Structure formats: structure tokens, C-alpha cells
Amino acid sequence: MATGRIVIDVERCKGCELCLEACPQDVISLADTFNAKGYRPALLADPNHACTGCALCAVVCPDACITVFRDVPTPKAQVALEV
């Protein structure tokens, strides 16, 4: 399965938890710390690299503070896999 990661703009995040509900892998949680506006921002807690880069969190984020990356195996890597 594809793997990925997200980067959350913690100062823009309002801690609404919509991305926590939307995440199929349950790898997003709220931070224990506060941002400048006093919200607990969401963060990616993904020790097992379960994030697939599906971007559903970004689709539901009302504050557009999530950037999503997905890992892409290069052609060279695919060849190595086949071998």
C-alpha cells in the first residue's frame, strides 16, 4: 500500500478534530501543546508509517492547513522490487 505523510500548519489549525474523524488509518491526534491562538493543533502521530497519503484529512480540513505528500517508487526501485 502506498505510504505518505502530512504536514500540518500548526498555527493555522484550530483543533476542530474533523481530520481525526476522516482519517481511515487513525494516525492523526491532537497535540498536548497549544498554538498562539490557544488551540491544540492536530499532528501526525504515525510511528508505523501507516499514513497512505490519501488526503481525506485535507479534503475535510476547513482551514486548509494540511499539505499531503505521497511516496512514489522511482522506476529504478520498481525494477529492484521485481528482481
Added chain:
Amino acid sequence: MATLTADITEKLVYQRPDALADLYTHYCPGCTHGTAHRLVAEVLSELGMQEDAVLVASVGCSVFSYKYFDVDAAEAAHGRACAMATGVKRVNPDKIVFTYQGDGDLASIGLAETMHAAIRGENITVIFLNNAIYGMTGGQMAPTTLPGQHTTSSPFGRDIKLTGNPIHIAEILGSIPGTAYSVRRSMHDARHVIQAKKAIQTAFEAQQKGLGFSVVELLSSCPTNWKMTPNEALSWVRDNMVPTYPLGDYKVHEELQSKRGRGR
């Protein structure tokens, strides 16, 4: 395996659209106004309309939308966004003119302007957010408030014998010949957000083709005034608003038939 990891590169799947200004919005946590802003901005960026777009902002929670979109904008008097957009579009027919209005602005004080813009078949796009309550003024009953819904001005629930029934804007505007595109979508989960974005895209394409008035009604949440958490509010949209305001296409111009969505 180590070699494989070294050969993997990343691709950018999603980032904040350019048409959103680099500002923090004043919206409450979990408010779907932000989602709607993002969808409109994404569509404007993807269709290459950012330079040609003119927003006519409304009054209500979305009163600062002229700041939040990185497009040319004007602020209309309360309810008069469609009238002002008519003027902007007639003077600048090459521009993509759209209004962004809530239910207090469009369905209450601005109903006459909205209806007549549609009746005249003005070639503008209207993004209409329906959250069944007056958000900015503190959660009073709106024309769109559901029967039995508790608000600060209907503390025992909306009594339809006294205050009438909720207004169905997408159906009404869809019945007008000047309307090219009238649909209702919701934003209560990721699937519906994606469908809402497609509808917004089609609405702007209708204007680009000069087909007439296009409107997208978006069912939205108001966690603060509904006194719920953001996720509870989205569940409330799904369980209470969608049955009252059925999602679907109420008017789709012949030239847009291929864009017809299931909407459910």
C-alpha cells in the same frame, strides 16, 4: 530494502490553493465556511480563473470573505450581493463574477435580489451556504431553520404554525427559466465535500459558457450556535438537514448534462 527506501521520492498530493489569501480566518473551529472557501479557491485555481474572478461578498459570518480570497472583490450591502454582481458582470462581461452568501443574506434579506437575478438570467455564479441558523448575530432562527430546531429566538423549537416552513432555495431557483444550474450539495463528509467541489466547478463552467444564473447550495454546519462539537454538527447535518433539504440536481442546462452528479 534499504536501497528501495533510498529510491523512493515524494509527490505533492495536496496543498493549500493559491486563491486563498495567506490569512487566518475568523471562523469558529470546524465551521464549514472554511471548507467552502477552500473548494471555491481550488476551483478558481484549477480553472485558471483567479486573475479574472470578481467576488461580491455578503454580510453574515462570511462578511470578511473578500479578505480571505486572493481575488478582486467588492462588499455588497446586506442581501444585495446578486444585485451588485449583476452590475459588475454587465460592466465587465469578461470577468467571472460570483457571490458568496449565507442563508441570512441570500434567503432572508436578499431573497428579492436573488430571485430577480435568476429571473433575469444574469450570468453570475452564486455560492450559497445553508446552515439553518443566523450565525454572526448569535444563533437566531433563519428562514432555513428546520421545524422544531432550537435557536435563541425559537427556544422551544421552530413552530411551523407560527413561523412557517423552511425555504428550499435550490428547488425554487431551479424552477426559474433563467437558471442554468441549480444543485444542492452537502459538506458533512469527505465524499460529499468532493461532490460539492465538482458542483462548484460546474457552476463556474456554466458562467464561462454564458448559460445563465448558476447556484450551488451547500449544507453547512454551525457548531457554535448549534452548541455541538464540529463532528457532532456534521452528523447533525447528515441526520437532520439532508432529509429536510434533499441533495440533488434541480436544474442542469442541456449543455451541462454530462456534468450531472448523483449528489447523494
